Amino acid sequence: MDSENFSTLQAAADWRRQGHAVALVTVAETWGSSPRPVGAMLCLHEDGRVMGSVSGGCVEDDLIERLRRDGMPAALTTVTYGVTREEAARFGLPCGGTLRLIVEPLTDALWVHEVLDAIAGHQLVMRTIDLNTGAHTLAPARNNDLCGLESGWFRCLFGPRWRLLLIGAGQTSSIAAEIAKALDFHVIVCDPRDEFYRGWSVSSTDLLTIMPDDAVVHIEPDCRTAIVALTHDPKLDDMALLEALKSPAFYVGALGSRENQKNRRERLALFDLATCEINRLYGPVGLRIGSRTPAEIAVSIMAEIISVRNQVTTAVAIGASACIS
Structure with missing residues (x-):
């Protein structure tokens, strides 16, 4: 896990502890060129503040605008950016790149604390999310495990910094x-x-x-x-x-x-x-x-x-x- 993702999870845990509504946004899949890899995360505060990055460009701005317009998501959802070349250009995605993002409300930050504790203990953890129900599990991971989307499940690897x-x-x-x-x-x-x-x-x-x-x-x-x-x-x-x-x-x-x-x-x-x-x-x-x-x-x-x-x-x-x- 890079230091930016660690900071993102830490911010999410802190904001939830302070009683604020929080959403986590994760890069689940990419096509073509992408400024951020699968597994990159962004934490979205109810007032529009963000920590982390999923594109480093206009995608973050659009997510904030969605929050202000529609409020915090009530359940896990996915959103895709850059389906057309015009949309890719609009959102600053290079060479017609496309991102599929998972947006989920952080209703219970317990798993975030478990991940942060694992990282502090130099342990690798795999979080598996059911995209149909939003249910998730944490389990020990191996160094060659990879983040990825497959058959309605998304797996994200967390671990200590290199x-x-x-x-x-x-x-x-x-x-x-x-x-x-x-x-x-x-x-x-x-x-x-x-x-x-x-x-x-x-x-x-x-x-x-x-x-x-x-x-x-x-x-x-x-x-x-x-x-x-x-x-x-x-x-x-x-x-x-x-x-x-x-x-x-x-x-x-x-x-x-x-x-x-x-x-x-x-x-x-x-x-x-x-x-x-x-x-x-x-x-x-x-x-x-x-x-x-x-x-x-x-x-x-x-x-x-x-x-x-x-x-x-x-x-x-x-x-x-x-x-x-």
């Missing part, structure tokens, strides 16, 4: 952190070397100055965590990898040449790591784009992380899924 732990506070880490922030990752950097961490200046990131293995344990990696070792110091990088490769982190990578990676894997094999755990390592880290400068390396790293997260990567760690379900 996180990125960078080992090393050097220039490549600084640039990677800025890119990751733009991609809505919560960025954590670890470096116990004072000559590096004293110069760390990337805003809205968490800085840890403990040893890398302790940092990995400290953040409790989950299936929405990526960990990348970037110090060039085997003593620091390998410490982090020994813990990271045993964790549920969806991506673990390390900077270094192919020869360095071969030597690294031989070193890791001397410790209590299974072969399938060592083979989860992405190294040399990053997509092969001929990167040489710190900025190019940072771009290649973040591109590979996104491709792995989206399950479309062609750069595969050896036996990457052998130990992680």
Whole structure:
């Protein structure tokens, strides 16, 4: 779940606690180009205030106008925008895109609190809605579950924000952190070397100055965590990898040449790591784009992380899924 959806649910819970009428609007289906993905949410206050986004354009304005004209919806309904090219243009949808939205009154915010508690506990939750009756259920979810609409049912995945732990506070880490922030990752950097961490200046990131293995344990990696070792110091990088490769982190990578990676894997094999755990390592880290400068390396790293997260990567760690379900 991205931070915007988290803020949307938090606002919905707060407004309901204050006694206000609230409606939740969720992107259920898209055709063509769409500015927001399936599962994106908007919370609509009875006075017209909104939190979140389903289009980033005129769709929100139209939803507010509907509220002022018709009042809060009495029951779950669906609404479609952009059926015609003219309507798509009117609502600011690109290239004739179409959105189908679920609009539901939030009469009971209990499930919202349950979802927020699950997120705080780094758990994935699937909410399933019957579009005919408005009934819904919550159940544990897996990392490869997807939001979607099928046969009158809509399934929406909620979970903790994606996180990125960078080992090393050097220039490549600084640039990677800025890119990751733009991609809505919560960025954590670890470096116990004072000559590096004293110069760390990337805003809205968490800085840890403990040893890398302790940092990995400290953040409790989950299936929405990526960990990348970037110090060039085997003593620091390998410490982090020994813990990271045993964790549920969806991506673990390390900077270094192919020869360095071969030597690294031989070193890791001397410790209590299974072969399938060592083979989860992405190294040399990053997509092969001929990167040489710190900025190019940072771009290649973040591109590979996104491709792995989206399950479309062609750069595969050896036996990457052998130990992680």
